[in-house]
Amino acid sequence: MNFDFNQSEQTFLKELDTLLKGINCKNIDVNELLKELAKTDYLKIEISPFLMAAMEILSSYTQSLFLSIEVSTRIFGRIISNFGNDNQKQTILPGLFDGKLIGAVALSEDSMNIDNEPLKTKGYREDDFIIVNGNKSYVVNAGIADYFAVAGRIDDKDAIFLIEKGTNGLSVSDRLHTIGYDGTSISNLYLKDCKINETNVLYPKLSAIRMWENQVLIGATLGMMKASFESAKNYAKTHKTGGKPIIAYQEIGFKLAEMLTTLQTSQLFAYRSCWLYGIGDKEADIVTYSAKVFCGESAEKVASDALQILSGAGVLCGNPAEEAYRCSKYAQIAGTSTEISRVKIGDAALGRL
Amino acid sequence: MEFAFTKEQLMFKQEVIRFAKKEIVPRVQEFDLKEDFDVESFRKLGEFGILGLHFPEEYSGGGADVVTTVLAGEALGEAGVDGGLTLAYGAHSFLCADTIFRHGTEDQRRKYIPKLAKGEWIGCMGLTEPDAGSDVASMKTIAEKKGDKYILNGNKMFITNGPVADVAVVYAKTDPKVQHAGISAFIIEKGTKGFSAGKPLIKMGVRTSLTSELILQDCEIPKENILGKEGEGFLMAMQTVEWDRSALLAPFVGATRYLLKKCSDYSKKRIQFGKPIGSYQAIKHKLANMRIFVEAAHSLVYRIAWCKNQGRPLNHLEAAVAKLFVGDYSLLPSNDAVVLHGGYGYCHEYDVERIFRDGRLAPIGGGTSDIQKMIISRLI
């Protein structure tokens, strides 16, 4: 047992924070931010509590770019590094990690939750090629991606079809306008008779990809809460009414206390779920679902409380709490939704009925 | 950062669970209904080594580290031991015995710790007063020095183990003119002239721990019975907070594990509309919330324990966070557990109503949730 990050991890986290403080994340695109991050070890961190702490810092500066970067490097990148062949690794991975290439992962379809419905996207063989047909919904990075990892079925098996931008039959919808993530390219994806090489069919476990997605979303919620809490706290200490800073009123001070309690609980929850996953514990999936439910719902509450404290200043667009509030819903919906997560946690508690 | 227990710790936890299920749990319902302290169970805790777990072996303790000690508290809850007995244990071992051990002279240690560690004697701690709870510094109990004696006058309120204690650590003002710095701690033994306990209070929960007033009426004790020096009492009380936020919270976490198991077993057996109720998502939702609470609270409690193990001074913010979370968030799972059992949940036999009642102490005892929020809001 050890509740501390080691010295080098602590130094890294401080340096990452300093780096990001110096960048205006509202005026920079994914590729540029990736180039900055490539100067650090951020993109190389293995699944561990330290990864969560690093994600928290990045996502506290920018929700939109965080999601885009994580989907491209952590989720798409892991699909290639864990399941791709040597050639794919050599042509794709270096570009992903220095911001020259962007990846997207398309799991969801019109009934979007892959946990509930069999996938309709299908590949069939024709000569030495695979022909892929299907529609994908809400794909992060769709408009900017160079490569798409598209989940579907072939030979009655789950598979990932690796499809390059510009492939005949691949088209991307207009950008979807979503409640949060205004800086993320999110679109639907259509595949009509897309022809790919057999080597571009990979066979990862789709549930593992969902779990990585869940971890990214948990990391996102930590940043939402941190940014919301910090902005509300700073405001409460400086903004005065009745001759006192508003933190001196219990209605405000106690709200901040609850917010910090929720943030700290979420942090430890996230760290521990990631630690369990990293050591391959058999409870890792269930604890990750648990953490995702807790952190997702907490993020909305903490952001909402922050807005309450920021009051007039909070309803103005562009402040961190307002952004977090809008993005927080997503963490409860995307990945394994809070409803599906609770059902899975309940099922695990019951064992066989 | 890593969260692993050692193999020995995990094995010990299982041993405690086995012991408690066999030796203690079978009597829990009976004593809760009688609203009586189960002396036999308490002595058994002593024989098994729980009461003195963290004291050095030379004082008849178990020499265990803090994390193991906290794990034992969680194990008692998980086994189904009621909140009354775990509170009696907490007040005895940590609020009373540990304060004597940490701040007492070698003579005081030798005299009290072995007896308390073995459970031959029962200890209690008196801080709260009828008119001074959250506002500790406003206490009215006075200790006046006269020659080689202290004369104590005042009343203490809500004192766990009060009616059964052989020895009490009592806080009183040696200098009523000042606030915190005027508080000192004293050891008072049962039978001391002018020292008595009131009748046990009738309580909503934790009923197998007896709670009463302590009455000090010209209570005379030798001046050697002071713990440490005059004016150090408040710090001593604050130091017990380390245990209060770890070892005394752990049974609530364990009890929720127990609830989860009970509820899951019940959900599999109970058939309504032709199906086990566990097949309904609304039931799974409740089970999930119990699990989520357990996993969330776990790390908060063991963070306090681990930091104490490292010999670090208590982080008051983290301690208040743990207390506030466990206090407030443990209420929902115990409420859900009652509802999940339907009408049976409302009846004593199924344990869940008792755990519901016991759990209501969590946001009150040892500093209310409001006070935790006050501490946190001052520290941020």
Ligand SMILES: Cc1cc2nc3c(=O)[nH]c(=O)nc-3n(C[C@H](O)[C@H](O)[C@H](O)COP(=O)(O)OP(=O)(O)OC[C@H]3O[C@@H](n4cnc5c(N)ncnc54)[C@H](O)[C@@H]3O)c2cc1C
């Ligand atoms: C902004 C945004 C970006 C996204 N980016 C991506 C991406 O990059 N790649 C990708 O693959 N996907 C992406 N998604 C899709 C996301 O993963 C899905 O929205 C998610 O899987 C949940 O599906 P759904 O709730 O939208 O649909 P549904 O599954 O239809 O669920 C509808 C509602 O019913 C509940 N529900 C459904 N079935 C059950 C059941 N059996 N029991 C109990 N409750 C149930 C759900 O929890 C939900 O509340 C994105 C979504 C959004 C909003």
Ligand SMILES: Cc1cc2nc3c(=O)[nH]c(=O)nc-3n(C[C@H](O)[C@H](O)[C@H](O)COP(=O)(O)OP(=O)(O)OC[C@H]3O[C@@H](n4cnc5c(N)ncnc54)[C@H](O)[C@@H]3O)c2cc1C
């Ligand atoms: C079963 C049981 C066992 C106990 N065992 C012991 C024991 O062994 N030894 C011991 O010394 N004590 C013991 N206590 C006492 C316990 O610690 C106190 O009850 C607790 O600290 C609260 O004090 P109080 O009851 O006087 O409430 P009060 O302090 O009077 O508080 C009343 C209400 O006002 C709120 N409040 C108070 N001040 C403020 C403020 N400034 N801002 C906002 N809200 C405020 C509180 O949160 C609470 O809701 C025990 C209590 C119980 C119920």
